[in-house]
Amino acid sequence: MKVLFALFFGAVTAVAATLIHQTLPPLGVAVALIATYSAIWWLGRYFGKRRYKVAALVGWLIVIGKAGSFGAGHELLIQGDTPGSTLLTIGFIAGLIAVFQRN
Helix, strand or coil: CHHHHHHHHHHHHHHHHHHHCCCCHHHHHHHHHHHHHHHHHHHHHHHCCHHHHHHHHHHHHHHHHHHCCCCCCCCCCCCCCHHHHHHHHHHHHHHHHHHHCCC
């Protein structure tokens, strides 16, 4: 049950990051990256295990991967511009740092 909560929590964090990263481009991306790192780090502190951080990162990656690929109507939620590329690369790196950081 905790793993499902961690997956859902990571997915909700990714939805929030996807929606906020385009607002006020430098500030929106910074808020999205900080929220991604903080959410994954907090989940590890809350449950006390790294496996839940990994589950949250996997949930985050599933949603971000879907948002960064073309949909049925050829729409993109995360475009290939500077804010979108920054969210994809630095967001993944921030998630990895949060996972491998000690509780």
